[in-house]
Amino acid sequence: MAAVPTVAPPGVFSGTANVIAVGVLLLEFGMFRQALLRDLVRLYAAQAGLISVLAVVVAAARHLPDLYALAGLSFALKVVIVPVVLRRLLRGLGARGGGPGWTDIAGSGSLGLASTVLLAIGVAAFGVFSIAALGLRSPVLPGTALSISVAVILVAFVLMITRRDVASQAIGLLSLENGVSLTSLVVAAGLPLFLEIAFLFDLLVAVVVFGLLIRVHHGRADSMSTAELTSLRG
Amino acid sequence: MLAVLILILVLPLAATAGCVWAPQRVRGLVTVVSGLACFGLVIAVAVTTAHRDLGYAGVLRADALSAVFLLATGFLYAAVAVYSVGYLAHGATSTRYSRRFWAGLNIFAWAMLAAPLMNSLALLWIAIEVTTVISALLVAIEDTDGAAEAAWKYVLIASAGLGLALLATIFAYYAGAQLLGQSYDLAFSQIIPVAGRLPHAPVQLAFVLAVLGYGTKMGLFPVHTWLPDAHSEAPTPVSALLSGSLLAISFYAILRFYQVASSALGPRFPRDVLLVFGVASLLLAALYLFGQRDIKRMLAYSSVEHMGILAIGVSFGAPIALAGVLLHVLAHAAAKGNAFMGAGVLVHKFGTKRLAAMRGGLDVLPWSGPLFLLAILALGAMPPFGLFRSEFEIVEGGFASASTVTAAILIIGVTVAFFGLAATTTQILLVPRTPPVRPPAVPAPPAVPTPALATARGAGGTASPQPDGAASARTPEPAAKAAAAAAVPRGEPSAWMVVPVLAGALVLLVLGVHPPADLTGLLARAVRELSGVH
Numbered sequence: 001m002a003a004v005p006t007v008a009p010p011g012v013f014s015g016t017a018n019v020i021a022v023g024v025l026l027l028e029f030g031m032f033r034q035a036l037l038r039d040l041v042r043l044y045a046a047q048a049g050l051i052s053v054l055a056v057v058v059a060a061a062r063h064l065p066d067l068y069a070l071a072g073l074s075f076a077l078k079v080v081i082v083p084v085v086l087r088r089l090l091r092g093l094g095a096r097g098g099g100p101g102w103t104d105i106a107g108s109g110s111l112g113l114a115s116t117v118l119l120a121i122g123v124a125a126f127g128v129f130s131i132a133a134l135g136l137r138s139p140v141l142p143g144t145a146l147s148i149s150v151a152v153i154l155v156a157f158v159l160m161i162t163r164r165d166v167a168s169q170a171i172g173l174l175s176l177e178n179g180v181s182l183t184s185l186v187v188a189a190g191l192p193l194f195l196e197i198a199f200l201f202d203l204l205v206a207v208v209v210f211g212l213l214i215r216v217h218h219g220r221a222d223s224m225s226t227a228e229l230t231s232l233r234g
Numbered sequence: 235m236l237a238v239l240i241l242i243l244v245l246p247l248a249a250t251a252g253c254v255w256a257p258q259r260v261r262g263l264v265t266v267v268s269g270l271a272c273f274g275l276v277i278a279v280a281v282t283t284a285h286r287d288l289g290y291a292g293v294l295r296a297d298a299l300s301a302v303f304l305l306a307t308g309f310l311y312a313a314v315a316v317y318s319v320g321y322l323a324h325g326a327t328s329t330r331y332s333r334r335f336w337a338g339l340n341i342f343a344w345a346m347l348a349a350p351l352m353n354s355l356a357l358l359w360i361a362i363e364v365t366t367v368i369s370a371l372l373v374a375i376e377d378t379d380g381a382a383e384a385a386w387k388y389v390l391i392a393s394a395g396l397g398l399a400l401l402a403t404i405f406a407y408y409a410g411a412q413l414l415g416q417s418y419d420l421a422f423s424q425i426i427p428v429a430g431r432l433p434h435a436p437v438q439l440a441f442v443l444a445v446l447g448y449g450t451k452m453g454l455f456p457v458h459t460w461l462p463d464a465h466s467e468a469p470t471p472v473s474a475l476l477s478g479s480l481l482a483i484s485f486y487a488i489l490r491f492y493q494v495a496s497s498a499l500g501p502r503f504p505r506d507v508l509l510v511f512g513v514a515s516l517l518l519a520a521l522y523l524f525g526q527r528d529i530k531r532m533l534a535y536s537s538v539e540h541m542g543i544l545a546i547g548v549s550f551g552a553p554i555a556l557a558g559v560l561l562h563v564l565a566h567a568a569a570k571g572n573a574f575m576g577a578g579v580l581v582h583k584f585g586t587k588r589l590a591a592m593r594g595g596l597d598v599l600p601w602s603g604p605l606f607l608l609a610i611l612a613l614g615a616m617p618p619f620g621l622f623r624s625e626f627e628i629v630e631g632g633f634a635s636a637s638t639v640t641a642a643i644l645i646i647g648v649t650v651a652f653f654g655l656a657a658t659t660t661q662i663l664l665v666p667r668t669p670p671v672r673p674p675a676v677p678a679p680p681a682v683p684t685p686a687l688a689t690a691r692g693a694g695g696t697a698s699p700q701p702d703g704a705a706s707a708r709t710p711e712p713a714a715k716a717a718a719a720a721a722v723p724r725g726e727p728s729a730w731m732v733v734p735v736l737a738g739a740l741v742l743l744v745l746g747v748h749p750p751a752d753l754t755g756l757l758a759r760a761v762r763e764l765s766g767v768h
Contacts, residue, residue, distance in 0.1 A: 134435045136408075153401065160394065169390055176397045183401060187408040190416040195356045199400070202363050206393060209367040213389055216374055216382050229383045232463040234522075234531065 013061035014142035017186060020054045021148035024182055025124065028155045028175060032109075032116055032162075037224075040171045041086045047178045048078035051185065058189045066193040067185075074181070077200050082174070082207050089211045090167065093218045109162040120158045127151035136187075145186045152179035165224035166217050170210045177203060235282055236290045239351060242275050242304075243294075246311075246344035253336035258329055261336040262319040268340060269315030272347065276301075276308030284756040295353035295422060298760035299493075302560045303350040303486045306567035307479045309741065311343040313734035314471040317575050320730030321471055324582065331375070335469065338372045342475060349483045354420040355403050358487055359396070362451065365480060366392045373468045384460075384467035391460040395450025399487070402443035406494065409436040422490065429497035429766075437498040444491040445507055452484035453538045454545060455515040465534035466587065470578030473530060477537045477574060478567035485544055485563070489764065492548060497766045505549040509640065512545030516647040523654030528587045529577045532658060533570065536613055539651045540566050546644055547628040555631020556761045558624045565620030565745050569612040572738040575731065576606030580662065582727050589658055594667035598724050601732045603663055605739055610659045612742050614652035620745025667722070 027047045034040050052075040059067030109116055131147040156179055160172035181199075184191060214224075221228045249268035253261045280301040282288060288296040296304070318339060322332060345368055349361035366389065374385035403420065409432045410418050410425045418424055425432075450457040461481075465473045488508075495504040519539035526532035540562070547559035579602040584592045596603040612619035615626075625648060632641030726732055744750070 134439060136435050136439075150401075153397070157394065160390070166386060173390060173393055173397070176394065180397055180400050180404070184404045188404045188411065190411055190418075191356075191404070191407055192419045195354075195419065198356075198360050202360055205367055206363070209370060209389060213370065213374060213382070213386055216377070217386055220379055220382050226386075228379075229386065232380060232383055232387075232467070234462075234526065234528075 013057065014145065016057045016061075017054060017142040017145040018148070020050050020057075021145040021152070021182060021186070023050050024178065025148050025152050025155065028152050028159070028179075029117065029120065031159055031171070031175065032113060032120065037090055037167050037171075038087065040168060041083050041090075044086075044171055044175055044178070045079045045083045047175060048082075049075065051178060051181050052079065054182070054185055058185055062189055064189055067189065070193060070196050073197065073200060077204060078178070081204070085207060085211060086167075086171070089214060093215065093224075110164055111162050116158065116162050119162075120155045123154045123158055124151035127154040142186060146183065149179055149182040149186055152182060164226050166214050166226060167224050169226070170214060173210075174203075174207070235278075235288055236294075238275050238278050239288060239290055239294050239296060242272055242279070242347050243344070243351065245272055245275075246340045246347060250337050250340040250344065253340055254333060258332050261332060262315075262322065265315040265336055265340055266312075266319065269312035269343070272343070273308040273312040276304045276347075280305050280756055281752055284752055284759055289353065289423070292421060292423075293353055293357070294351050296351055297763060298756050299489065299560075299763050300350035300486070301756055302563060302760055303482055304347060306482050306564050307343065307346045307350075309564075309738075310475055310478045310567050310571050311347070313571055313575070313738055314339070314474050316734045317474075317578070317731055318471045320728030321469070321578060321582075323728055323730070334375055335372075338368065338375065339471065339475075342368045342372060342472070346475070346479050346483050350486055353422055355406055355422070355425070355490065356420045358490065359400055359403050362399070362448070362483060362487060363393075363396050365483065366396060366451065369464075369468075369472070369476060369480060372472045373464045375472075376467065376469060378467070380463075381467040384463035388460040388464040391457070392451050395447045395457060397447070398443050398450075399447030402440045402447055402491065405436045405440035405443065406491070409433055409440065409498075425494060426497070429494045432494070432498040434499055437495055438503060441491050441495040441499075441504055442507060445488055445511060448484045448487040448491075449511055452481050452488065453515070453541045454511045455518045455538065455542070458515065458519075458538050458541075461538060462531045462534040465537070465574075466528050466530040470530075470574055470581065473533075473578075474571045474574035477534065478571045481537060481541055482563050482567060485541065489548070493764055493766070496551075501551050505551050508545045509549035512542045512547075512549055513640065513643060513647075515539070515542030516546060516644065516651075517542075520647045520651035520654065523651050524657070526658065527589055529580060529589050529592070529662070530574070530587055532589070532655070533573050533577060536573070536651065536655060537570060539647070540570070540613075543625065543628065543644065543648065546640060547631065549640070550628065550631040550635045550637055551765075552631035552634040553761050553765060554634060555628050556764050557757045558627025558631060560757050560760055561627065561745065561749070562621065562624035565612070565624050565742060568738045568741045568745070569609055569619065569621055572605065572609035572735050572742070573613060575735050575738075576602050576609055579727060579731050580606065583722060589662055592662040593665050594722075595663040597666065598722050599726060600724070601726055602735065605732070605735045607659065607663055608739055608742075609735070610655050612739075614655055615648055616652075618746045619742040620749075621742075623746050623749075 024047050027043050031040055031043050034043060052071045055067050055071035055074065059065065059071065127150040128147040131150045153176055156172055156176035160169050163169055163172060218224060245268050249264050252264040256264060279296050283296050283298045283301040322335065345361055345365040349358055349365065352358045352361050370385050370389035373388055374381050407420050410420065412433055413428050413431055414424055453461040465476055468476060492504050515538050519535045519542060522535045523532060526535065544559050544562060547555050547562065579599060580592055580595055581587050583598060612621055615621045629641050629644060632644060
């Protein structure tokens with residue numbers, strides 16, 4: 001008789017969940033490197049695509065048919081509609097400004113790339129270990145994926161904070177929302193469908209409002225940079 | 235009674251549609267009618283919920299706690315609707331601006347009235363997210379550089395905060411699903427009865443994330459940074475709603491998490507978390523109140539201070555402190571609404587938001603001047619106004635729960651804040667305009683730097699250019715005096731802008747001197763809900 005291993009190997013479900021969570025985290029790190037706004041949008045869409053795949057996996061593994069619908073909806077919204085809206089917006093602004101068009105280059109970060117990535121690694125490690133230390137345990141919960149999804153959220157904060165143009169900040173916020181969706185799939189897969197749909201609808205409204213405000217900002221400052229946004233203080 | 239709940243949700247929406255389609259002159263009337271009707275409906279809900287909870291189809295629910303916040307929002311909606319008629323009557327407002335303003339005001343009020351009626355943590359989150367996107371557009375409506383900047387910072391910071399609040403909601407779901415299984419949808423009526431048996435770690439995480447996330451929208455230090463910008467750049471009626479109502483609604487969400495967390499974890503943990511945020515907000519805001527240059531920013535910091543007081547009050551936990559906190563929500567809504575509406579009249583009168591350019595307010599504004607003074611005294615917790623009673627109860631609760639040191643800090647912070655507000659307010663209201671506009675503290679200015687300073691401030695500091703400030707710096711003294719006196723004639727801009735402030739002062743007086751028995755009953759019931767005693 002072989003000795004019973006003290007740590008059970010992950011099953012198919014939690015293995016897939018972990019791999020996808022790592023993929024989302026890597027894409028989040030990829031956003032730091034990406035200077036073209038167009039490619040930032042692509043990375044965002046790729047993240048959202050991975051999360052839709054995870055939704056299908058969870059639906060199959062846990063027998064939650066609602067999640068198939070959610071996966072489809074979230075794919076349609078976050079992989080197709082939101083990126084299209086964002087690209088339209090960027091292209092429109094580029095055309096109006098007479099600049100280099102929709103391949104507008106994101107503003108430089110307030111830290112160098114290397115320092116930003118080091119900072120993000122530190123923050124991600126903090127997220128992973130602090131969630132692990134809380135000891136949320138349950139038989140259906142892939143703990144590693146949960147820790148990583150919280151790390152994604154924290155790294156998205158770093159992205160939002162260090163980027164200095166409105167479009168990157170908005171995409172950072174959207175990828176933060178991706179991290180929250182990932183967490184929600186991992187810990188709260190049974191959340192009723194109508195709530196998930198309401199969350200997605202809410203996201204759409206937020207994207208429209210962000211688009212409006214980006215347009216307002218671009219119209220006034222004639223650039224995406226937030227360097228001018230310093231008059232209100234005290 | 236269920237019809238009332240549904241009407242509260244339908245009326246402002248109908249008014250929004252009305253404001254989009256109706257001709258310009260009718261829009262104000264539609265909003266005023268909707269505001270007053272909603273206030274009446276909200277009072278009906280409050281009277282009923284003092285005795286029993288209301289619910290509808292598992293989606294809508296009103297108990298005593300939600301009724302307190304409905305009352306605050308309903309009152310401000312009505313007051314601000316009346317005020318806005320006067321606010322928009324002056325100055326050239328385009329049809330487009332007027333349509334956006336009125337429709338935005340109504341739908342903003344709708345979202346804020348909907349939030350306390352939601353019967354689940356998730357629906358509550360959605361309602362609060364809706365208030366964010368609507369109010370961000372309202373902050374940007376003035377279409378100035380300052381407004382665009384404030385709106386961007388607001389929507390970004392508040393949305394990030396709400397991202398954390400969503401995470402909190404998800405962890406609360408995880409905690410609840412351990413007991414209630416898959417049929418559970420975060421409804422209060424499901425989670426509150428079983429809160430005592432929830433697993434600890436996820437509830438702790440959820441509570442901290444909720445305080446941080448919703449605290450961002452409530453304006454707690456250190457995530458308050460969007461608040462002064464948004465409050466100062468939004469149109470004044472919107473500032474009043476933001477400060478008196480929107481912040482309170484976020485506090486309501488925190489209270490719902492508190493209700494769950496204190497049953498699950500015992501009172502110690504959630505109270506300690508709120509204590510830290512509350513004390514930091516109170517002290518920091520009290521210090522920021524000194525040396526503000528913009529009247530609306532000053533009032534915004536006063537809001538941060540009062541949100542700190544609310545958090546500290548909950549951290550005391552004694553029933554009398556909780557009753558004080560809920561009364562404070564109501565009194566703060568009335569007082570801050572009054573202060574912003576008064577500030578709006580002052581800004582209109584003097585044509586600038588700069589405090590240094592406002593002098594002799596009592597002379598030129600026979601009604602709004604004294605009413606603004608009363609609002610500031612009320613905010614400083616002077617008797618006989620409602621905030622005196624509420625802060626007295628909070629401090630008493632502090633001593634009752636043996637948190638003597640915190641109670642002392644609270645008293646000191648409130649006093650410092652009062653001096654900060656009072657010093658500036660007495661200057662703009664009581665110092666007559668006959669002495670030079672610029673205070674004598676500036677030592678005999680050489681000719682060159684002063685205009686430079688004035689123009690620099692005019693260009694960079696505030697949104698609108700200040701021709702009269704720059705002129706008075708350049709022209710010789712007597713001419714400046716004459717110009718200033720001629721520029722600001724005595725008289726109120728509009729009766730519409732005085733009546734709601736009078737009503738607010740009356741409410742403050744009633745809350746302070748003798749709150750109606752129904753209200754006391756409502757607060758007592760809400761306190762029992764919050765402390766988990768049924």
